[in-house]
Amino acid sequence: MKKEPVRKVPCCSVCGEPAVIRQRESGRHLCGAHLAADIEGRVAATIASERQVAPGDCIAVALSGGKDSTALLLLLHSLFSSRDDIRLVAVTVDEGIHGYRDETLRSAEELVKRLGVEHVTVSFPDLFGETLDTVLQGREEQACSICGILRKKALVTAAERAGATKLATGHNLDDEAQSVLMNLLRGDLMRLVRNSGADSGGRFIPRIKPLMYIHEKEIAAYLMVQGTWSDLPECPYAVHALRREVRSMLAQIEYAHPGTMLRLMENKKKVETAFAGKPAREPLGSCRQCGDPCSRDLCQFCQLKTTLWG
């Protein structure tokens, strides 16, 4: 019988079981069970410190069926399913991306069924009259900008239909750090200090990001140990995105200098604090066409609508 060579596996810093992840900032190794406990604790701490959820809230959880939104729904379900004073509703947008969205939609439907969570789905054809694939014909270079604006509008519509008081999205630490860097690269200070999670006085549904301090890799490992990981296809339009370049660059810097992403987020907080109530923040007005809250004459959606459909 073949003798297996003995090669040591790094062990969990808490219990000594084989580790599934090394947290690079601290150098700590964690097994599947302690990774799950660690992530649940940090998400609960983010929700509490950022005051993201209050008793009586109905949280619309943006669920695409991809890894981040799947982890978000699992975590919020684990934290709040036993609470009578908090309601969870999953909201899904079907943009109409051939060969990509069908698979993630199936995954989303299976998850809500398994958890017994209410589910509201809206589609681009229902809301805007055509699929994203059709909208983007000849405009592929602008795919992420156009999709971002239409998807945001669709998500808000779905959240309103669900009667939500909060809209939770699955943005993770990597996404958020990339956004900080992208806003700096674009010189967009207004967007850098904008806080869409702030109390809106009822003018819009505040957006919350409970995974904002969890690395993308931790989320992937969390899903793998829970047995809910699916190797889904990449969005076919992602190749056109500036984010793709920023993601790769930032990942290289994070690898060489662990903690870079967290430091970017800390600096964003400092800038937000420094600009709180200052004139650098754009005053919130109303869109002259649709009445939605916005800081210019027309909201982004109405501007895009004019460009796309006249």
Next chain:
Amino acid sequence: MAGVVRHKDDFGYPAGMPSPGRDDPALYGVRTPSTRTAMKLILPDRTIRTVGSAPAPVESILKREGINPIEVMVSRNGKLVTEDTIAGGDDELRVIRISHGG
């Protein structure tokens, strides 16, 4: 010849030496069973690479392939491992891409 490094062929015979594998037209270019072991690296696009059997941290193996360890997860023989795990022998390493964009 002293001081000259001769590279071995696929069959373990140094270049320039008679090799039953390389020199036999019936066997030349055909993979024959080898007693040597090698690690198998399965990349996210499902291509398979052979990366030698010498023990090395997963992190080094990934870096040699131009893969940033923080952008992937790796399983060894079906079990999730950290990038500072030592792999070697005939281990099978599967690289799982974690970012899907969109």
